[in-house]
Every structure is written in C-alpha cells, then in structure tokens.
Amino acid sequence: MKFRAIKGTKDILPSESHHWQWVEATVRRTMHAYGYREIRTPIFEQTALFARSIGELTDIVSKEMYTFLDRSNESITLRPEGTAATLRAYIQHSLETQSSLTKLYYIGPMFRQERPQAGRLRQFHQFGAEAIGSSSPQLDVEMMLLPLHIYRDLGIQQFNLTINSVGCEKCRPTYKERLRSELMRVYDKLSPDSQRRVETNPLRVLDSKDENDRELTASMPLIGDYLCAQCSSHFNAVCELLEMSKVPYTIDYRLVRGLDYYTKTAFEITSTALGSQDALAGGGRYDLLVEELGGKPAPGVGFAAGIERLLLVLSRTNALHIHPPVPDLYIVALDEEARTVAFQKAIELRARGIAVELDYQGRSIKAQMREANKQGARYVLVLGSNELVSGKGMVKEMVSGKEYEVFLEQLELPKGLE
RNA sequence: GUGGCCGUAGUUCAGUUGGUUAGAACGCCAGGUUGUGGCCCUGGAGGUCGUGGGUUCAACUCCCACCGGUCACCCCA
Structure with a gap:
C-alpha cells in the first residue's frame, strides 16, 4: 500500500460519520440553548498569535505545534486549540461593539504533534465556547454546565468535574515564588520531569504523578491559601453556584492547566472510561488574554472538549445507539x-x-x-x-x-x- | 519526545520445535429454475504474512532497522 493517512490522523468513514453528526447536532442544539453562536475561524494563524496567548514556554507552543514557513516566508501554525483564534477574530472584528457580552462556540479540527495513542491524535476535533465581556462567576459555571449538559444528552453517565482557582496577576506570583523556593529545598530529590518544571511551571510539580514527588510536596503550600480577596470570593461564588446547580464536583488545589492564559477558575472534566488520556474537557477564566492580544481589556471564560475522546467513551460504554440514515x-x-x-x-x-x-x-x-x-x-x-x-x-x-x-x-x- | 508490547485476507483471529500449494469466521460477489430481501445451503474473489535488510539449505515463524498501532510516562481534548 503506497499512501496512508499521516501518523496520528484518522479518516472518519461512513460507518462512523453518522455518530459524529449526532454529536455535532447535540452540541449545536445545546450551545443554542445557552445562547452561544457559532464562529468559524481559519485552521491556521500567524505563529505569534499562539505563542503570545498560550505561552512560549508551554509544551504546546515549545514542542507540539505544526509550524512552517509559507511561500512568503511567513511563519504559519495549524491551530493547536480554539481560544486564541476566536479571540483574535473577536478583536479583529470589534465584536465588543455589537454587544457588551459576546458568547461564541466553535467545532473543528485542532493540531498537535504528540506521540499518538488512543484518545490522542495529531489532528483531533474539539468543540468549545468562549464568553467575553463579563467576569460573572455564573459564566464560569455555565462553561462547566455546557459540556456536562451535552454529555448527559449523549448518554454519558460517569464523569468527574474537578475545579480550582489558579489566582490572578496579583496573588499568583507571590504564591509561585513561595512554592518555588520550597521546591528548591528538595530540588535534588525531585524527578527529572519535576526539576524541569520548577523553572517553567512550578504549580505543575504539585500535579506530578511520581510517587516520590507527591510525598515531597505533600505538605507544601497550596494556591488556595494564597488567593487574594477578589479571587477567593470569586472562587467561593463559583462553588456556591455549582452547589445550587446540584452538580457534583471536587476541588483540587493541585489542578493546573497547560495554557498560561488562565486566571482564577480552572476546571477539568474526566472520564474513568478512558485510560491515561482521561480529560474529556477543560477550561477556565482568562481575564487578561484579550488585552494581551491587543484588544480592549475584557474578561473572558471558556472551555474546550475533545470529540474523539467523547466518542471513545460512548463506544466503550456501549452508548452509541444512533443508526445510519436509510433510504426511504x-x-x-x-x-x-x-x-x-x-x-x-x-x-x-x-x-x-x-x-x-x-x-x-x-x-x-x-x-x-x-x-x-x-x-x-x-x-x-x-x-x-x-x-x-x-x-x-x-x-x-x-x-x-x-x-x-x-x-x-x-x-x-x-x-x-x- | 522517552520506555514496554503488538503488526497474518476488508474485519476479528488461527498458523505445530523455521521445512513443501498460509487457514477459519464474519464481510464481499454469484448461484440455490419460472419476477422479491432478512435464515439456510453451495461456489467464488480476496493475503508481496507492515516495509526493508540480515541469519539459514530453508522464515509468517530467529535478528536488526524503519513504518504503523497500542500501553505507560510526558502532555492534554
């Protein structure tokens, strides 16, 4: 056989495309119910857009992006996630002048050059939403309810919602330095991965899966104790709204996201039906990002969810009941x-x-x-x-x-x- | 990106201690008389045994590399 799909990419054949259509239809219906409208952005952007928003030092930017020079020697990158392009479009078209709150959603392919395995492809698909223009904790919670609502509609029974607050530009740096100095004391005993993270992203060391790392960091200070008054009350409000919504959740002060732009709320939805790639969806607040990208300052919050993983959960729990269309x-x-x-x-x-x-x-x-x-x-x-x-x-x-x-x-x- | 495991027809698999024409099931195609499917029966097509080297008189079976998949790490959706 001469040609085959590129490593980490997959053909969606007629035998399963109807499942995709079902998921997409459910996503669109639910997004509409929550007041979000679709935006479709190009799948490639200037490389700098992603470097600026996601963070130069993150794994995504530093080693996972499909970046190339086009024929005009411009550095182009296939989008590794959806938020940056969405905000770029929001800013470029001055959507803030259309209404004081902008609620957008997207569905489409993303690209990251990682080692493929089940639930982790190089071209994969996400749906996600962004709400720009309000710092209300209600929107933080809406970003959690949205994917959960979709999962329930699709028939997924089991998932875990984990939340945290990663603080803001006022309180996080203080905590980060405090943690880093604590980590430096045991630096030599940390795993190589964690040693690397002490520099690039100390919060992440707390999230290490290494048994020894966990013991070493067990009694170290947590972000929860360092939140400023504003972040703290925002986080409490989010928790209260979740209680009110009767959504089970757990607080994990060690939860960190892989993108630098998050402030305050960070969350993750995982499924036990998946292996090590167990994150179905993730998201959080990014109150500084719009300004960082050159727009008029505006708070925002969003989430992204993986479609392949969603379908993997559905097939592993025998929840794919949709039949392909038939001739009349x-x-x-x-x-x-x-x-x-x-x-x-x-x-x-x-x-x-x-x-x-x-x-x-x-x-x-x-x-x-x-x-x-x-x-x-x-x-x-x-x-x-x-x-x-x-x-x-x-x-x-x-x-x-x-x-x-x-x-x-x-x-x-x-x-x-x- | 790192380490482990796996790689035989479209699919799921079998294949004796390396030894002549590589099998099954399902799927696909065609028949089972006169114009009607699902079950059943019969027949057929379909495989350079992932690819390329090497060892050997001889390799699908052993070794190496590469490619692909998978599990864990990493990362994350």
Missing part, C-alpha cells in the same frame, strides 16, 4: 427499459425530498433485494415489464413484508414517508 425507497428494476423508468422515478421522488436508492449495475432481482435489505430501505418498488405495461406496481414495506398497490404515473408512498 429502493427501486428494483428488472430490465433495461425498467432501469430507465426507475431512474426517472428516482429523480422525481428525490425532488420531493424522498431518499431513493437504486441499482446501477444491472444486477439480478435477488441481488437488488438483498441490497435494499442491507441498506435498510423502508420500502421497495419492483419495476418490470408488467408494471410498465399496466402502469401499476406494488410497493413493499420491508419490515412487515406487506405490499401496497401504487400507480406509477403519480407515485404515492404510504403515508408518513413525506
């Missing part, structure tokens, strides 16, 4: 003349919105009936010389085997079809 009518034709009439009838019926399928290969009646059955056609009409002469035929309802007489001139299908 399959026309079986027995000879050349009948095939011409069948084609003509198909054109007429399709024009009326009826899904009609027929044989294009001159196959036997048996083969055509089998095909109609395999495709799940609801009705079958057999056309042969008898029908062409009499102008009448029988439409057979496949599930019951019952047959109804119809006139070919003005073909009517049993009611309920149109």
